[in-house]
Amino acid sequence: MTTLNDLSSCIAQFDPNAMPVHGAQAIVRQWATPVATTERVALRSALNRVLAENIASPIDVPAHDNSAMDGYAFDGAVLATLAGNAPPEGEPLLTLRVAGQAFAGHPFEHAIAAGECVRIMTGAAMPSGCDTVVPQEFVTRGQNERISFEAQRFARGANCRHAGEDLAKGQSALQTGRVLRASDLGLLASLGIGEVTVRRRLRVAFMSTGDELRSIGEPLPTGCVYDSNRYTLFAMLERLNVDTLDLGVVRDEPAALEAALRSAAESADVVLTSGGVSVGEADFTRKMLQTFGDVAFWSLAMRPGRPLAFGRIWSGGRSGEGRPALFFGLPGNPVAVMVTFYQIVREALVAMSGAESQAPLLIAASSTQPLGKRAGRTEFLRGVATRGPDGRWRVAPTRSQSSGVLSSMSEANCFIVLAHDRTDVDTGEAVDIMPFDGLI
Template sequence: MAQISDDCFAFGGQMRPIDETAALIASKLSAVEEVETVPLLLADGRVLAKKMVASLPLPPFTNSAVDGYAVRGADLPQTVETAFAVAGRVQAGMAANEPVRPGQTVRIFTGAPMPDGVDTVFMQEDVSIDGSGRILLPPGLKKGANVRPAGEDVALGEAVLPAGHRMRPQDIALAAALGFTELQVRRRIRVAVFSTGDEIVAPGDMRGPAQLFDSNRFMLTAMLARLCCDITDLGILVDDSRLIAEKLSEAALSHDLILTSGGVSTGEADCVKAAVESAGTLVFWRVAIKPGRPVAMGVIDGTPLIGLPGNPVASFVTFAHIARPAILALAGALQPPPTPIAMRAAFSYSKKQGRREYVRASVRAAADGCYEATKFPREGAGLLSSLVATDGLVELGEEIVRVEPGHTVQFLPYSSLM
């Protein structure tokens, strides 16, 4: 397991800005050292353990970019349409064995290798045929047109992906085109997850009249799965600080991260904060973010713990902005922050200065063709429907106190946060 010291974060109890908090967490967490080899088809979402270097150029040979007729650049018609005899035919996957002589053309198809001597291709729709079967090529085409040179896409020996890159489907395609069948990646991050609270029960269990079905654990597990984590579901723990402390200590023995939901606010029944202080060290528990101010960060026997709020929307937002960067740091992933999209606000909103707020919003096309963000009509960090019915979050920085229709705001699609 990745081990950190209990005092490595070394900051006090003041409410911290979200960017500073996320950056500090990421800087203090070291990537797991274990590396494993996985088949290419199972590499999506995994983090490269070493850079990927091209062992061949792409394309590996010069080929035609279109269906048409290939000629020598020296023979290109300059002012008038010129007739050429067809010397052969080259299809994709076939070798071009015969060189093309002056005054000749060859029928060629997309992806077929260029025969020796030719360097330009006329698109088939731009040519015609005369009465004797010769091809009439028009003037005006530049030498090298419609040809893909060897190495045009990727050069031999080029580092195409760095170590720490998190693989995507397009990266899988590139690796396959270079001939890779397997990749060396960091092992999966092992995360223990549990919810806390007497007020929740698991779906399928008997629910009391004052209880709710647990949704956070399922949401967080799904978000962790998208980050390719190995997940241990520890279920629901009742509001008992001693019991929670015991479970935290047990989980710390075999996991890289402990993730909890609920019990981190200031109520008498919020037991996670007390349990962390009993089993390890509590390094912070308030972040200047809405929704989601009560967020706990602790260290249990060298294993980091992140305690997320119990309200579902707050849990979602804080996972995206605090837990996700921590997980990527543990995985050794390069992690540029999500890039917001500037768009026009179609709502009014007031907020406190000095706090980052995330407003649930949908995107629509206005009458003038511009895209604008519309705010979900109701407030509340417990409204799961607000996450389902919207497209993302409008990010309002600490310095903003008021938004009016027509203002430019920064929009983060949900897809960029998972």
């Protein structure tokens, strides 16, 4: 198990108290315990929920041998009798009499005789004694309900889908921890399963702190700004399908902040704040944590997002009393909020939801310009990635990399990830990019 002492050798050069990103991620994973409560929900309410049971197929899928084509079903054994018997003028022709027809949901229920076939449609059950289908476009229809085709084109078993070919009865269909997608709901429906057991949604409370913040619709005095962080946090949390509790803006007053944090811990599994975790005189959040919580780290060796407090708070007002909740004190700058959420917070929320962990997608791209970088911190630049005519990815940083310029996040389509020990990047040198698609 990873401890703070184990990570002490990795402390960054920029700040003796700054935790490397990979070390912070390890601690967060250690503290993120999945919710234990489960519930039974109808299939149409299960999209994006975390499956809490292993599901085995109760039936064969498909349930019976069926045709993969519109055509004619017959006993493929007859093909062997024609092998090597090609007439001098061309391919050997197989002529069969049509004994009936089979449609999806309306099978042909009689036995066929030698030299017979059945007109069949895609998805229809294969008639007894038939194991091969010739597509209708390869068939010549003759008189007296007879068809002919070049037998050498087909092998026995062609165009036949077998029972259990997709899933055999008793075979594992879905595993616990899966975030159910549209295709999964279709799969479960094909098995006749109408309800599944899922984990309770994670409950996340969030708030902004600062006397300078105003909500949308309020007057904007000199020196004040509209609060954007709660809107970005809300949107990012919605993508994770958690239950959210918006606690609004909390002023820079110790009593108000303590009351808000304790109330949030009482009702939520995770509490997020933005602002109030740096070293300013009005930054009370870190002091509060030390009073009625446990602090794992409060500074990261990353840019943007150095001031980030992580730990646990208790609703009882003192450490160990009342109900606990994980706490993330995010920076106040809007870009830093988004970067720290995706690099530190998101993985914890996924783990606490009980979902399987999936590492973010990283793609190699060449930098279109030099990038300055000192070893000792991980940097996440906003970038615009394009794919050239040669099929290779290229990336350029956005015009501004200030952590206060939120428009740069809208302009970008990826993060340029410069690892902890990396130094300057030359034009054309490879870097890792983390696409926003599917993330933000």
